[in-house]
Amino acid sequence: MIITCPHCGPRDLAEFSYKGDATRTRPGTASGDLAHWNAYVYERENPAGQHREFWQHTGGCRKHLIVTRDTLTHAISHVEFPPTKAPRRSGA
Amino acid sequence: MADRRSFVADPVIAAHAASPLQGLKRPGEFGALTDDGPGVFLTERTGLSIGEVASWKDSEGKCRVAIRAVAGVMLNVAPGSGTAKLEINVFNFAPGRWLVAGTKPDLVAQLAGSVGEDGSVTDLSHGRVVIRIDGPKSRWVLSKLFAINFANTAFARGQGLATMHHDITALVQRVGEDAFDIHVFRSFARSFWSLLRRSSEEVGYRID
Numbered sequence A: 001m002i003i004t005c006p007h008c009g010p011r012d013l014a015e016f017s018y019k020g021d022a023t024r025t026r027p028g029t030a031s032g033d034l035a036h037w038n039a040y041v042y043e044r045e046n047p048a049g050q051h052r053e054f055w056q057h058t059g060g061c062r063k064h065l066i067v068t069r070d071t072l073t074h075a076i077s078h079v080e081f082p083p084t085k086a087p088r089r090s091g092a
Numbered sequence B: 001m002a003d004r005r006s007f008v009a010d011p012v013i014a015a016h017a018a019s020p021l022q023g024l025k026r027p028g029e030f031g032a033l034t035d036d037g038p039g040v041f042l043t044e045r046t047g048l049s050i051g052e053v054a055s056w057k058d059s060e061g062k063c064r065v066a067i068r069a070v071a072g073v074m075l076n077v078a079p080g081s082g083t084a085k086l087e088i089n090v091f092n093f094a095p096g097r098w099l100v101a102g103t104k105p106d107l108v109a110q111l112a113g114s115v116g117e118d119g120s121v122t123d124l125s126h127g128r129v130v131i132r133i134d135g136p137k138s139r140w141v142l143s144k145l146f147a148i149n150f151a152n153t154a155f156a157r158g159q160g161l162a163t164m165h166h167d168i169t170a171l172v173q174r175v176g177e178d179a180f181d182i183h184v185f186r187s188f189a190r191s192f193w194s195l196l197r198r199s200s201e202e203v204g205y206r207i208d
């Protein structure tokens, strides 16, 4: 599998570390919404097909990436840097 | 206001600097030499001051200007762009991060002064070893070690990048027609140097 880093260009999978599901939204640190926390920590879709994932280019520029990957074919349709502004969080 | 002073180590004193490659770089010609001479030339670049400049979120442009003021070279905004001269090498190896290596003993202190609060400067002079591979077969040898396109058209002179060989992190800059500088952690230098020698045997190599 080859991931095309927006900075470094196409690189071998061996240079990247998987950092998990990028579809989750973390509750605000002050949130007491246990259902939301439970969903954030434990619930995963495990889709057969398109999936948004965090990866880190540990063996290159060391930036975190959001990769859209097809879990059935490993075809990668999109790679981007995560937004630099933190998304608005609920329950803060 | 938080004190965000950069880290500047004691300058490298060329007369006292010890190479971690000591005992492994006996000059001579080795491997499968042909009548055309060595396929590659291996050298360690010594006495360098090496600094890493990292910008904050919105200060990339300011850091570029600060580096230019010290290094005297223009910096392009394109990812991986850089300049290689005899006395100074600069390249961008990650978004907002540059490696600057040169022969001036106070290079890193100058960078820290120039960058000021617009970024951070880390002195790597004592932590990195720079190995130069030159010669007609340099791309052939490097292609055995790294999954990188070293072709003349894909990897322009001055350009640099970060990659790794197994778990050995390496920064690579093209510094000449066939010449590449490889920056590795000092503690991995002996291992990497031996690997480079072994990989160069089939084309014949010379150590100067």
Ligand SMILES: [Zn+2]
Pocket: A005, A006, A007, A008, A009, A057, A060, A061, A062, A063
């Ligand atoms: Zn990268």
